[in-house]
Amino acid sequence: MDAVVGGGGLVLLPALLVGVPGVPVATALGTNKLVAIAGTSTAAVTYARRTKVDWQVAGPAAGLALVCAGLGAGLAGVVPAGAYRPVLLVVLVAVAVLVVARPTLGVVSLPHRRTRVRMAVAVGVAGVGVALYDGLVGPATGTFLVLAFTAVVGADFLHASAMAKVVNVGTNLGALVVFAATGHVLWVLGAAMAVCNVVGAVVGARMALRRGSGFVRVVLVVVVTALVVRLGWDQWVAGGV
Template identity: 40%
Template sequence: METYIIILLCIAAFFAGFVDAIVGGGGLIQTPVAIILLPQLSVATIIGSLKIPAFSGTSFAAYQYLKKVQMNWKLLSIMALVAFFSAFLGSNLLTLVHNDFMKPLLLVVLIFIAIYTFTKKDFGIHQAKEHSLKRQLLLGVIISVCIGFYDGFIGPGTGSFLVLAFVSVLGFDFLHASANAKMVNLATNFGSICLFILKGKIIWAIAIPMAICNALGGFIGAKLAIKKGNTFIRKFFLFVVILTLIRFGYDVFF
Protein backbone atom coordinates (compact mmCIF):
# COMPACT_ATOMS: atom_id res chain seq x y z
CA MET A 1 0.00 0.00 0.00
CA GLU A 2 1.28 3.47 -0.92
CA THR A 3 2.79 5.53 1.91
CA TYR A 4 0.71 8.63 1.11
CA ILE A 5 -2.50 6.66 1.67
CA ILE A 6 -1.36 5.64 5.14
CA ILE A 7 -0.40 9.26 5.91
CA LEU A 8 -3.81 10.59 4.81
CA LEU A 9 -5.58 7.91 6.83
CA CYS A 10 -3.51 8.82 9.89
CA ILE A 11 -4.35 12.53 9.53
CA ALA A 12 -8.04 11.65 9.31
CA ALA A 13 -7.66 9.38 12.35
CA PHE A 14 -6.11 12.18 14.42
CA PHE A 15 -8.95 14.62 13.72
CA ALA A 16 -11.49 11.83 14.22
CA GLY A 17 -10.05 11.09 17.64
CA PHE A 18 -10.07 14.79 18.56
CA VAL A 19 -13.72 15.31 17.59
CA ASP A 20 -14.84 12.00 19.04
CA ALA A 21 -13.30 12.79 22.43
CA ILE A 22 -15.35 15.97 22.74
CA VAL A 23 -18.79 15.04 21.41
CA GLY A 24 -18.45 11.80 19.45
CA GLY A 25 -18.89 11.39 15.72
CA GLY A 26 -15.25 10.81 14.83
CA GLY A 27 -16.26 8.00 12.53
CA LEU A 28 -17.91 10.56 10.28
CA ILE A 29 -14.41 11.84 9.53
CA GLN A 30 -12.27 8.74 9.16
CA THR A 31 -14.88 6.40 7.63
CA PRO A 32 -15.59 8.44 4.45
CA VAL A 33 -11.86 9.11 4.00
CA ALA A 34 -11.07 5.41 4.29
CA ILE A 35 -13.82 4.43 1.86
CA ILE A 36 -12.53 6.94 -0.69
CA LEU A 37 -8.86 5.96 -0.30
CA LEU A 38 -9.48 2.22 -0.14
CA PRO A 39 -12.07 1.55 -2.88
CA GLN A 40 -10.75 -1.97 -3.45
CA LEU A 41 -11.81 -3.11 0.05
CA SER A 42 -15.27 -4.17 1.17
CA VAL A 43 -17.22 -1.90 3.52
CA ALA A 44 -17.09 -4.59 6.23
CA THR A 45 -13.28 -4.76 6.00
CA ILE A 46 -12.94 -0.97 6.16
CA ILE A 47 -15.31 -0.65 9.12
CA GLY A 48 -13.60 -3.57 10.84
CA SER A 49 -10.15 -2.03 10.41
CA LEU A 50 -11.37 1.37 11.64
CA LYS A 51 -12.71 -0.11 14.86
CA ILE A 52 -9.13 -0.48 16.12
CA PRO A 53 -8.27 3.26 15.94
CA ALA A 54 -11.77 4.08 17.22
CA PHE A 55 -11.18 1.89 20.28
CA SER A 56 -7.70 3.34 20.79
CA GLY A 57 -8.83 6.96 20.64
CA THR A 58 -11.86 6.33 22.84
CA SER A 59 -9.65 4.58 25.42
CA PHE A 60 -7.30 7.54 25.77
CA ALA A 61 -10.21 9.99 25.92
CA ALA A 62 -12.02 7.85 28.51
CA TYR A 63 -8.89 7.77 30.68
CA GLN A 64 -8.75 11.57 30.71
CA TYR A 65 -12.42 11.79 31.69
CA LEU A 66 -11.98 9.14 34.40
CA LYS A 67 -9.43 11.35 36.17
CA LYS A 68 -11.70 14.40 36.26
CA VAL A 69 -15.36 13.38 35.93
CA GLN A 70 -17.50 11.23 38.21
CA MET A 71 -18.95 8.14 36.51
CA ASN A 72 -22.19 6.30 37.20
CA TRP A 73 -20.59 2.85 37.45
CA LYS A 74 -23.72 0.83 38.18
CA LEU A 75 -25.47 2.24 35.13
CA LEU A 76 -22.34 2.03 32.99
CA SER A 77 -21.58 -1.61 33.80
CA ILE A 78 -25.04 -2.71 32.65
CA MET A 79 -25.05 -0.45 29.59
CA ALA A 80 -21.57 -1.56 28.55
CA LEU A 81 -22.45 -5.26 28.77
CA VAL A 82 -25.63 -4.83 26.72
CA ALA A 83 -23.86 -2.54 24.23
CA PHE A 84 -21.06 -5.08 23.72
CA PHE A 85 -23.40 -7.86 22.60
CA SER A 86 -25.60 -5.49 20.59
CA ALA A 87 -22.58 -4.21 18.65
CA PHE A 88 -21.35 -7.78 18.11
CA LEU A 89 -24.69 -8.71 16.54
CA GLY A 90 -24.78 -5.50 14.49
CA SER A 91 -21.31 -6.14 13.07
CA ASN A 92 -22.27 -9.68 12.21
CA LEU A 93 -25.24 -8.36 10.24
CA LEU A 94 -22.95 -5.87 8.46
CA THR A 95 -20.94 -8.76 7.03
CA LEU A 96 -24.14 -10.22 5.56
CA VAL A 97 -26.24 -7.32 4.23
CA HIS A 98 -26.04 -3.80 2.80
CA ASN A 99 -26.80 -0.89 5.13
CA ASP A 100 -27.64 2.10 2.87
CA PHE A 101 -31.34 1.95 3.71
CA MET A 102 -30.58 3.40 7.17
CA LYS A 103 -29.28 6.74 5.84
CA PRO A 104 -32.64 8.42 5.02
CA LEU A 105 -33.90 7.58 8.51
CA LEU A 106 -30.76 8.99 10.10
CA LEU A 107 -31.11 12.16 8.03
CA VAL A 108 -34.53 12.84 9.57
CA VAL A 109 -33.25 12.09 13.08
CA LEU A 110 -30.29 14.44 12.67
CA ILE A 111 -32.50 17.30 11.43
CA PHE A 112 -34.55 16.95 14.61
CA ILE A 113 -31.42 16.83 16.79
CA ALA A 114 -29.96 19.96 15.19
CA ILE A 115 -33.19 21.97 15.56
CA TYR A 116 -33.78 20.81 19.14
CA THR A 117 -30.22 21.51 20.30
CA PHE A 118 -30.14 24.94 18.63
CA THR A 119 -33.52 26.12 19.96
CA LYS A 120 -33.25 24.72 23.50
CA LYS A 121 -30.45 26.88 24.86
CA ASP A 122 -30.17 25.11 28.23
CA PHE A 123 -30.04 21.64 26.63
CA GLY A 124 -27.23 19.72 28.33
CA ILE A 125 -25.93 22.67 30.33
CA HIS A 126 -27.06 21.35 33.73
CA GLN A 127 -27.64 17.86 35.03
CA ALA A 128 -31.30 16.99 35.50
CA LYS A 129 -31.65 13.81 37.56
CA GLU A 130 -35.34 13.05 37.29
CA HIS A 131 -35.36 9.24 37.00
CA SER A 132 -35.56 6.56 39.66
CA LEU A 133 -32.68 4.07 39.60
CA LYS A 134 -34.92 1.37 38.11
CA ARG A 135 -36.15 3.64 35.33
CA GLN A 136 -32.65 4.92 34.65
CA LEU A 137 -31.35 1.36 34.25
CA LEU A 138 -34.24 0.46 31.95
CA LEU A 139 -33.63 3.49 29.75
CA GLY A 140 -29.91 2.73 29.77
CA VAL A 141 -30.53 -0.80 28.50
CA ILE A 142 -32.78 0.45 25.70
CA ILE A 143 -30.17 3.02 24.66
CA SER A 144 -27.44 0.39 24.70
CA VAL A 145 -29.40 -2.06 22.57
CA CYS A 146 -30.31 0.51 19.92
CA ILE A 147 -27.06 2.47 19.70
CA GLY A 148 -24.88 -0.58 20.27
CA PHE A 149 -26.50 -2.37 17.34
CA TYR A 150 -26.20 0.78 15.23
CA ASP A 151 -22.49 1.11 16.02
CA GLY A 152 -21.83 -2.48 15.02
CA PHE A 153 -23.94 -2.22 11.87
CA ILE A 154 -23.18 1.29 10.56
CA GLY A 155 -20.97 3.07 13.08
CA PRO A 156 -20.35 6.74 12.19
CA GLY A 157 -21.95 9.17 14.63
CA THR A 158 -22.29 6.65 17.47
CA GLY A 159 -20.49 8.83 19.99
CA SER A 160 -22.75 11.78 19.20
CA PHE A 161 -25.86 9.62 19.51
CA LEU A 162 -24.65 8.33 22.88
CA VAL A 163 -24.00 11.87 24.13
CA LEU A 164 -27.45 12.91 22.94
CA ALA A 165 -29.05 9.92 24.69
CA PHE A 166 -27.27 10.63 27.97
CA VAL A 167 -28.35 14.28 27.83
CA SER A 168 -31.91 14.06 26.49
CA VAL A 169 -33.02 10.70 27.91
CA LEU A 170 -30.98 10.21 31.08
CA GLY A 171 -30.71 13.89 32.04
CA PHE A 172 -26.92 14.29 32.16
CA ASP A 173 -25.13 17.56 31.39
CA PHE A 174 -22.83 17.57 28.37
CA LEU A 175 -19.59 17.04 30.30
CA HIS A 176 -20.89 14.01 32.24
CA ALA A 177 -22.68 12.75 29.12
CA SER A 178 -19.46 12.88 27.09
CA ALA A 179 -17.53 11.11 29.84
CA ASN A 180 -20.05 8.32 30.41
CA ALA A 181 -20.69 7.92 26.68
CA LYS A 182 -16.99 7.16 26.16
CA MET A 183 -17.24 4.11 28.43
CA VAL A 184 -20.24 2.70 26.58
CA ASN A 185 -18.58 3.48 23.25
CA LEU A 186 -15.57 1.43 24.36
CA ALA A 187 -17.87 -1.54 24.85
CA THR A 188 -19.51 -1.16 21.43
CA ASN A 189 -16.12 -0.86 19.73
CA PHE A 190 -14.81 -3.92 21.56
CA GLY A 191 -17.89 -5.95 20.63
CA SER A 192 -17.40 -5.10 16.97
CA ILE A 193 -13.66 -5.79 17.15
CA CYS A 194 -14.28 -9.28 18.54
CA LEU A 195 -16.64 -10.07 15.65
CA PHE A 196 -14.37 -8.63 12.95
CA ILE A 197 -11.35 -10.51 14.31
CA LEU A 198 -13.33 -13.76 14.18
CA LYS A 199 -14.35 -12.95 10.60
CA GLY A 200 -10.80 -11.93 9.59
CA LYS A 201 -11.95 -8.45 8.49
CA ILE A 202 -9.20 -6.31 10.07
CA ILE A 203 -6.18 -5.09 8.09
CA TRP A 204 -3.62 -4.45 10.81
CA ALA A 205 -1.21 -2.52 8.56
CA ILE A 206 -3.90 0.17 8.35
CA ALA A 207 -5.39 -0.20 11.81
CA ILE A 208 -2.26 0.15 13.95
CA PRO A 209 -0.82 3.46 12.62
CA MET A 210 -4.31 4.95 12.56
CA ALA A 211 -4.83 3.80 16.15
CA ILE A 212 -1.76 5.72 17.32
CA CYS A 213 -2.95 8.94 15.65
CA ASN A 214 -6.53 8.51 16.83
CA ALA A 215 -5.31 8.03 20.40
CA LEU A 216 -3.29 11.26 20.23
CA GLY A 217 -6.33 13.15 18.95
CA GLY A 218 -8.51 11.63 21.66
CA PHE A 219 -6.03 12.61 24.37
CA ILE A 220 -5.95 16.26 23.24
CA GLY A 221 -9.70 16.47 22.61
CA ALA A 222 -10.66 15.13 26.03
CA LYS A 223 -8.35 17.57 27.82
CA LEU A 224 -9.89 20.47 25.88
CA ALA A 225 -13.45 19.34 26.66
CA ILE A 226 -12.72 19.03 30.38
CA LYS A 227 -11.05 22.45 30.45
CA LYS A 228 -13.77 24.30 28.49
CA GLY A 229 -16.84 22.66 30.07
CA ASN A 230 -20.51 22.32 29.12
CA THR A 231 -21.07 25.46 27.04
CA PHE A 232 -18.14 24.70 24.76
CA ILE A 233 -19.18 21.05 24.41
CA ARG A 234 -22.75 22.06 23.56
CA LYS A 235 -21.56 24.37 20.77
CA PHE A 236 -19.13 21.77 19.46
CA PHE A 237 -21.88 19.14 19.60
CA LEU A 238 -24.19 21.31 17.50
CA PHE A 239 -21.38 21.94 15.00
CA VAL A 240 -20.70 18.19 14.63
CA VAL A 241 -24.42 17.39 14.31
CA ILE A 242 -24.75 19.92 11.46
CA LEU A 243 -21.71 18.44 9.69
CA THR A 244 -23.18 14.97 10.22
CA LEU A 245 -26.46 16.18 8.77
CA ILE A 246 -24.69 17.50 5.67
CA ARG A 247 -22.75 14.26 5.33
CA PHE A 248 -25.81 12.01 5.48
CA GLY A 249 -27.79 14.41 3.28
CA TYR A 250 -25.11 14.09 0.62
CA ASP A 251 -25.26 10.28 0.85
CA VAL A 252 -29.04 10.25 0.53
CA PHE A 253 -29.53 12.76 -2.30
CA PHE A 254 -26.36 12.48 -4.41
Protein backbone atom coordinates in the same frame (compact mmCIF):
# COMPACT_ATOMS: atom_id res chain seq x y z
CA MET B 1 -13.79 15.62 17.66
CA ASP B 2 -14.75 12.07 18.65
CA ALA B 3 -13.44 12.47 22.19
CA VAL B 4 -15.52 15.61 22.71
CA VAL B 5 -18.88 14.51 21.34
CA GLY B 6 -18.50 11.56 18.95
CA GLY B 7 -18.84 11.49 15.18
CA GLY B 8 -15.26 10.43 14.42
CA GLY B 9 -16.49 7.78 12.01
CA LEU B 10 -17.83 10.62 9.84
CA VAL B 11 -14.20 11.36 8.96
CA LEU B 12 -12.52 8.00 9.45
CA LEU B 13 -14.73 5.71 7.35
CA PRO B 14 -14.64 7.88 4.20
CA ALA B 15 -10.87 8.26 4.68
CA LEU B 16 -10.46 4.47 4.73
CA LEU B 17 -12.70 3.94 1.71
CA VAL B 18 -10.86 6.61 -0.30
CA GLY B 19 -7.35 5.83 0.96
CA VAL B 20 -7.62 2.08 0.36
CA PRO B 21 -9.38 1.73 -3.02
CA GLY B 22 -11.42 -1.43 -3.37
CA VAL B 23 -11.47 -2.23 0.35
CA PRO B 24 -14.68 -4.10 1.32
CA VAL B 25 -17.07 -2.06 3.44
CA ALA B 26 -16.89 -4.68 6.21
CA THR B 27 -13.09 -4.37 6.28
CA ALA B 28 -13.32 -0.58 6.48
CA LEU B 29 -15.77 -0.95 9.36
CA GLY B 30 -13.52 -3.47 11.14
CA THR B 31 -10.41 -1.34 10.74
CA ASN B 32 -12.39 1.67 11.94
CA LYS B 33 -13.22 -0.26 15.13
CA LEU B 34 -9.54 -1.05 15.76
CA VAL B 35 -8.68 2.63 15.45
CA ALA B 36 -11.70 3.82 17.39
CA ILE B 37 -11.23 1.56 20.40
CA ALA B 38 -7.78 3.02 20.97
CA GLY B 39 -9.20 6.54 21.03
CA THR B 40 -12.34 5.82 23.03
CA SER B 41 -10.39 3.88 25.66
CA THR B 42 -7.92 6.73 26.03
CA ALA B 43 -10.70 9.31 26.23
CA ALA B 44 -12.64 7.20 28.75
CA VAL B 45 -9.60 6.93 31.04
CA THR B 46 -8.91 10.66 30.70
CA TYR B 47 -12.48 11.54 31.63
CA ALA B 48 -12.59 9.02 34.51
CA ARG B 49 -9.45 10.50 36.05
CA ARG B 50 -10.70 14.08 35.96
CA THR B 51 -14.47 13.95 36.36
CA LYS B 52 -17.16 11.79 37.92
CA VAL B 53 -18.57 9.00 35.73
CA ASP B 54 -22.04 7.63 36.55
CA TRP B 55 -20.99 3.97 36.65
CA GLN B 56 -24.47 2.81 37.68
CA VAL B 57 -25.63 3.72 34.19
CA ALA B 58 -22.45 3.58 32.13
CA GLY B 59 -21.25 0.23 33.52
CA PRO B 60 -24.33 -1.91 32.68
CA ALA B 61 -24.76 -0.08 29.38
CA ALA B 62 -21.17 -0.88 28.40
CA GLY B 63 -21.67 -4.56 29.27
CA LEU B 64 -24.80 -4.80 27.13
CA ALA B 65 -23.11 -2.81 24.38
CA LEU B 66 -20.29 -5.34 24.16
CA VAL B 67 -22.77 -8.07 23.18
CA CYS B 68 -25.18 -6.02 21.08
CA ALA B 69 -22.49 -4.30 19.02
CA GLY B 70 -21.11 -7.74 18.23
CA LEU B 71 -24.55 -8.79 17.01
CA GLY B 72 -24.74 -5.65 14.89
CA ALA B 73 -21.31 -6.33 13.40
CA GLY B 74 -22.45 -9.84 12.50
CA LEU B 75 -25.26 -8.28 10.46
CA ALA B 76 -23.03 -5.65 8.80
CA GLY B 77 -23.32 -5.88 5.05
CA VAL B 78 -26.69 -7.65 5.20
CA VAL B 79 -28.63 -4.39 5.38
CA PRO B 80 -27.69 -1.94 2.58
CA ALA B 81 -26.71 1.56 3.66
CA GLY B 82 -29.53 3.07 1.62
CA ALA B 83 -32.09 1.31 3.79
CA TYR B 84 -31.33 3.15 7.01
CA ARG B 85 -29.77 6.37 5.71
CA PRO B 86 -33.12 8.26 5.39
CA VAL B 87 -34.14 7.22 8.92
CA LEU B 88 -30.77 8.34 10.28
CA LEU B 89 -31.17 11.68 8.51
CA VAL B 90 -34.55 12.28 10.15
CA VAL B 91 -33.18 11.36 13.58
CA LEU B 92 -30.16 13.66 13.22
CA VAL B 93 -32.30 16.59 12.05
CA ALA B 94 -34.55 16.02 15.08
CA VAL B 95 -31.47 16.00 17.32
CA ALA B 96 -30.22 19.27 15.82
CA VAL B 97 -33.63 20.93 16.26
CA LEU B 98 -33.87 19.68 19.86
CA VAL B 99 -30.44 21.01 20.84
CA VAL B 100 -30.93 24.38 19.13
CA ALA B 101 -34.51 24.83 20.39
CA ARG B 102 -33.51 24.02 23.97
CA PRO B 103 -30.37 26.07 24.66
CA THR B 104 -30.27 24.93 28.30
CA LEU B 105 -30.26 21.21 27.40
CA GLY B 106 -27.10 19.61 28.73
CA VAL B 107 -25.60 22.89 29.96
CA VAL B 108 -26.40 22.01 33.56
CA SER B 109 -27.22 18.64 35.10
CA LEU B 110 -30.78 17.75 36.10
CA PRO B 111 -30.34 15.23 38.93
CA HIS B 112 -34.10 14.88 39.50
CA ARG B 113 -34.30 12.96 36.19
CA ARG B 114 -32.02 10.24 37.49
CA THR B 115 -34.78 7.88 38.62
CA ARG B 116 -34.55 4.09 38.49
CA VAL B 117 -36.90 3.92 35.53
CA ARG B 118 -34.97 6.53 33.56
CA MET B 119 -31.66 4.86 34.41
CA ALA B 120 -33.01 1.54 33.08
CA VAL B 121 -34.24 3.27 29.91
CA ALA B 122 -30.84 4.92 29.40
CA VAL B 123 -29.07 1.57 29.82
CA GLY B 124 -31.41 -0.04 27.28
CA VAL B 125 -31.16 2.75 24.72
CA ALA B 126 -27.36 2.99 24.96
CA GLY B 127 -26.49 -0.66 25.56
CA VAL B 128 -28.91 -2.19 23.07
CA GLY B 129 -30.23 0.30 20.51
CA VAL B 130 -27.17 2.49 19.96
CA ALA B 131 -24.80 -0.48 20.31
CA LEU B 132 -26.60 -2.44 17.57
CA TYR B 133 -26.37 0.61 15.33
CA ASP B 134 -22.66 0.98 16.08
CA GLY B 135 -21.95 -2.60 15.05
CA LEU B 136 -23.95 -2.18 11.86
CA VAL B 137 -22.78 1.27 10.78
CA GLY B 138 -20.92 3.34 13.36
CA PRO B 139 -20.76 7.08 12.56
CA ALA B 140 -22.48 9.30 15.17
CA THR B 141 -22.59 6.57 17.83
CA GLY B 142 -20.90 8.81 20.39
CA THR B 143 -23.25 11.65 19.50
CA PHE B 144 -26.32 9.47 20.06
CA LEU B 145 -24.92 8.25 23.38
CA VAL B 146 -24.31 11.80 24.58
CA LEU B 147 -27.88 12.79 23.68
CA ALA B 148 -29.31 9.68 25.34
CA PHE B 149 -27.59 10.35 28.65
CA THR B 150 -28.44 14.06 28.51
CA ALA B 151 -32.11 13.70 27.59
CA VAL B 152 -32.95 10.60 29.62
CA VAL B 153 -31.04 10.89 32.90
CA GLY B 154 -30.35 14.64 32.88
CA ALA B 155 -26.56 14.53 32.67
CA ASP B 156 -24.84 17.68 31.48
CA PHE B 157 -22.93 17.42 28.21
CA LEU B 158 -19.53 17.05 29.87
CA HIS B 159 -20.55 14.12 32.07
CA ALA B 160 -22.65 12.63 29.27
CA SER B 161 -19.52 12.64 27.08
CA ALA B 162 -17.59 10.83 29.80
CA MET B 163 -20.32 8.17 30.08
CA ALA B 164 -20.54 7.90 26.30
CA LYS B 165 -16.84 7.09 26.01
CA VAL B 166 -17.17 4.25 28.53
CA VAL B 167 -20.06 2.71 26.59
CA ASN B 168 -18.30 3.36 23.30
CA VAL B 169 -15.39 1.20 24.47
CA GLY B 170 -17.87 -1.65 24.84
CA THR B 171 -19.45 -1.10 21.42
CA ASN B 172 -16.09 -0.88 19.68
CA LEU B 173 -14.70 -3.97 21.42
CA GLY B 174 -17.79 -6.08 20.70
CA ALA B 175 -17.79 -5.15 17.02
CA LEU B 176 -14.00 -5.49 16.69
CA VAL B 177 -14.05 -9.08 17.99
CA VAL B 178 -16.57 -10.08 15.31
CA PHE B 179 -14.82 -8.24 12.47
CA ALA B 180 -11.45 -9.70 13.52
CA ALA B 181 -12.87 -13.23 13.67
CA THR B 182 -14.14 -12.87 10.10
CA GLY B 183 -10.86 -11.41 8.79
CA HIS B 184 -12.15 -7.88 8.22
CA VAL B 185 -9.40 -5.84 9.91
CA LEU B 186 -6.34 -4.22 8.30
CA TRP B 187 -4.11 -4.62 11.35
CA VAL B 188 -0.96 -2.74 10.29
CA LEU B 189 -2.78 0.27 8.87
CA GLY B 190 -5.25 0.27 11.77
CA ALA B 191 -2.48 0.13 14.38
CA ALA B 192 -0.69 3.11 12.81
CA MET B 193 -3.92 5.10 12.71
CA ALA B 194 -4.71 4.09 16.29
CA VAL B 195 -1.55 5.80 17.54
CA CYS B 196 -2.71 9.08 16.02
CA ASN B 197 -6.22 8.47 17.37
CA VAL B 198 -4.87 8.17 20.91
CA VAL B 199 -3.16 11.56 20.60
CA GLY B 200 -6.37 13.14 19.33
CA ALA B 201 -8.40 11.52 22.10
CA VAL B 202 -6.15 12.96 24.82
CA VAL B 203 -6.29 16.45 23.30
CA GLY B 204 -10.07 16.31 22.74
CA ALA B 205 -10.96 14.97 26.18
CA ARG B 206 -8.75 17.49 27.97
CA MET B 207 -10.20 20.30 25.87
CA ALA B 208 -13.75 19.26 26.80
CA LEU B 209 -12.84 19.01 30.48
CA ARG B 210 -11.18 22.43 30.42
CA ARG B 211 -13.92 24.28 28.52
CA GLY B 212 -16.99 22.56 29.96
CA SER B 213 -20.49 21.69 28.80
CA GLY B 214 -21.04 24.88 26.78
CA PHE B 215 -18.12 23.99 24.54
CA VAL B 216 -19.36 20.41 24.14
CA ARG B 217 -22.80 21.72 23.14
CA VAL B 218 -21.32 23.86 20.36
CA VAL B 219 -19.25 20.95 19.05
CA LEU B 220 -22.34 18.73 19.18
CA VAL B 221 -24.33 21.10 16.97
CA VAL B 222 -21.45 21.36 14.48
CA VAL B 223 -20.96 17.57 14.32
CA VAL B 224 -24.68 16.83 13.91
CA THR B 225 -24.93 19.45 11.16
CA ALA B 226 -21.93 17.93 9.38
CA LEU B 227 -23.47 14.45 9.65
CA VAL B 228 -26.75 15.69 8.15
CA VAL B 229 -24.92 17.37 5.26
CA ARG B 230 -22.79 14.29 4.61
CA LEU B 231 -25.72 11.85 4.70
CA GLY B 232 -27.86 14.19 2.60
CA TRP B 233 -25.08 14.35 0.01
CA ASP B 234 -24.83 10.56 -0.08
CA GLN B 235 -28.60 10.16 -0.34
CA TRP B 236 -29.50 12.71 -2.98
CA VAL B 237 -26.41 14.22 -4.65
CA ALA B 238 -24.26 11.11 -4.94
CA GLY B 239 -27.26 9.03 -5.97
CA GLY B 240 -27.61 7.17 -2.67
CA VAL B 241 -24.46 5.13 -3.31
